[in-house]
Each structure stands twice: as C-alpha cells, then as structure tokens.
Amino acid sequence: MRLRTALSAALLAAGAALVSAMPAAAVANGSDVPDGQFKFAAKLTSTDIPKPDGSKYDSGCSGALIAPQWIITAGHCFHDVDRNPISGPVPYPTSVLLGTTVQKDGxxxxxxxxxxxxxxxxxxxxxxxxxxxxxxxxxxxxTAAPKVGQEITLAGWGSLTATDPAPSTKLQQGGMKVSEIADTTVGVQGVSPQNSTSACTYDSGAPYFTPDANGDGGKLVSVESTGPDCPHTDAETTSRVDVIADWIATHTA
Structure with a gap:
C-alpha cells in the first residue's frame, strides 16, 4: 500500500519527459473531465520539501475547494522532515490551481x-x-454516512501510472463505488471507464463526491489516502468526511 504522493524531484523530471511524449492523463484508466466542469478540483504543488539529509524535493497532491478560502486534501500532504503530519503555517511553499481542467498559462x-x-x-x-x-x-x-454500493466520482491531478509517475497537466475522472466502510475510512473500487480505474501517485487528497447534474458542485464523501500501485481493481482507502463534518464546519465557517 502506498500513500498517493511521490517523493523526488528526479521522478518529476522523468514524468515531465513522459508527459511531453504522450497525452497527459491522471487517475489511472480514467477519462477526461469536460471543460468547465469540476472547477472545485484543486491541484497542489509543493516545492523545497526538506529531507533528513538536508536536500530538498518537489511533490504534489490533489484536493477540493470546500469553502471560499479552504481546500480539503490528505493530511500526509503536509509533514515535517520525518514525514509526520503537521499543523500550523504551511511548512513549505505550496500553490493551488483551481477552475480549470488543463494546466496551462492563463x-x-x-x-x-x-x-x-x-x-x-x-x-x-x-x-x-x-x-x-x-x-x-x-x-x-x-454529513450522511456512505453506503456500500453507493456510486461516486473521483477527480484528480495524479499520474496515469505508478511507473515513472508525474503530476498530470490534465484533470481526469473515474466512476467509483463504495465497497466497504470502516469507522473513519471508506473502501472504493473502480466502475468506469474500467473496473481498474483507480487513484494513482499525486492523487492524495483527491475528492470522491456525488456531483451536481451540471458539474458545478456536489457533495463530498471522502478524500484519497492510499492504495495499491495503479491501475488496480482492489479497494482504495479513502478518508470519510461525514465523521469530521462538525470539525470542518467549525474551521471553515
């Protein structure tokens, strides 16, 4: 099982070469998000993340806008040099891209x-x-508990593959279903376009949600945490938001 972030600038460089050679994609075996939809989907880019040996690297996560000034994402996207999650002032420069399905100038x-x-x-x-x-x-x-069999949508800026992964320049989506429920997590599995549609590296924090009919909003069910190397047909572990809904409301009101 792997957290959906990657650790090295070398991987980013390798991925950049891959993106230049083939169409950009994210969410393994997913599909393009139509232009203008899911504007709340966020791409987080972090730079100069410290390592124990004193060197630094760049990485990224996905997330979603849940209030005008707040993004929700995975807790492990923000950590100290020993990779322990931390709160407070952002520990390294992190930018957030919103409102587009394609990363490009303007x-x-x-x-x-x-x-x-x-x-x-x-x-x-x-x-x-x-x-x-x-x-x-x-x-x-x-605020309602998810149900086994519930259909939800995943949207993320992660990699297409676990081999030489890189953050995507194109927002992707996948149809998913809830397969198992625990106290604080939800297991999800791919439905469409394939049963192997799954989150991948750099999809940490990506939203699983029930979209509105027009694609402008929807209800957040959980956020991406960890899972097997993508693509895969096994259950992905995501973090429930209904169990922390009061905590979220208190801080984002």
Missing part, C-alpha cells in the same frame, strides 16, 4: 496555502488559501 486561478489544520481523526487536512475564491462553487461536505 488557465484557472492560483492561490497559495498559508496555514494547515490536521483532522487527526483520519488522513485529512484543511489548507487555508491566501485569498478567497469567490467565483467557483465549493463542494459541500456530506
């Missing part, structure tokens, strides 16, 4: 993360933005 909106709050209950963090986003409809937090 597309979408960019913000910076200023502060981080760890849920503690599960692998979830709230990231505060340096200024509000007022023209994108946030996802609402579903």
């Amino acid at each position: 597309a979408g909106e960019t913000r910076k993360v200023t502060d981080v709050l760890q849920a503690g209950t599960n692998d979830v963090a709230l990231a505060k933005l340096d200024s509000p986003v007022t023209d994108i409809t946030p996802l609402s937090v579903d």
Whole structure:
C-alpha cells in the first residue's frame, strides 16, 4: 500500500519527459473531465520539501475547494522532515490551481496555502488559501454516512501510472463505488471507464463526491489516502468526511 504522493524531484523530471511524449492523463484508466466542469478540483504543488539529509524535493497532491478560502486534501500532504503530519503555517511553499481542467498559462486561478489544520481523526487536512475564491462553487461536505454500493466520482491531478509517475497537466475522472466502510475510512473500487480505474501517485487528497447534474458542485464523501500501485481493481482507502463534518464546519465557517 502506498500513500498517493511521490517523493523526488528526479521522478518529476522523468514524468515531465513522459508527459511531453504522450497525452497527459491522471487517475489511472480514467477519462477526461469536460471543460468547465469540476472547477472545485484543486491541484497542489509543493516545492523545497526538506529531507533528513538536508536536500530538498518537489511533490504534489490533489484536493477540493470546500469553502471560499479552504481546500480539503490528505493530511500526509503536509509533514515535517520525518514525514509526520503537521499543523500550523504551511511548512513549505505550496500553490493551488483551481477552475480549470488543463494546466496551462492563463488557465484557472492560483492561490497559495498559508496555514494547515490536521483532522487527526483520519488522513485529512484543511489548507487555508491566501485569498478567497469567490467565483467557483465549493463542494459541500456530506454529513450522511456512505453506503456500500453507493456510486461516486473521483477527480484528480495524479499520474496515469505508478511507473515513472508525474503530476498530470490534465484533470481526469473515474466512476467509483463504495465497497466497504470502516469507522473513519471508506473502501472504493473502480466502475468506469474500467473496473481498474483507480487513484494513482499525486492523487492524495483527491475528492470522491456525488456531483451536481451540471458539474458545478456536489457533495463530498471522502478524500484519497492510499492504495495499491495503479491501475488496480482492489479497494482504495479513502478518508470519510461525514465523521469530521462538525470539525470542518467549525474551521471553515
């Protein structure tokens, strides 16, 4: 099982070469998100992350806008040099891209993360933005417990493959279903376009949600945490948001 972040600048460089040679993609065996949909889906890019040997590296995560000035993502996306999750001022420069399905000059909106709050209950963090986003409809937090068999959507900026992974320049989606439920987590499995549709490296924090009919918003069910190398047909571990809904509301009100 692997957390859905990657650790080295070398992997990013290798992935950049891969992206230049083939169409960009994310969410293994997923499909393109149509232009204009899921504007709340966030791409987090972190730089100069310290390592124990004194060197630094770059990495990334996915997430979602849940309030004008707050992004929800995986707790392990923000950590100290020993990879312990931390709260407080953002530990390294992290930018957030919103409002676009393609990363390119002039597309979408960019913000910076200023502060981080760890849920503690599960692998979830709230990231505060340096200024509000007022023209994108946030996802609402579903306060009802998920149900086995429930159909949900995954949207993320992660890699297409676990081999030489790199953050995507294209937002991807997949149809998923809830396969198992625990106290603080939800197991999900791929449904469409394939049963092997699955989250991948750099999808940490990606939202699993029930979208509105027009694709502008929806209800957040869980966020990506960890799973087997992608693509795969096994259950992916995601963090429930209904069990921390009050905590989220308190800090994002």
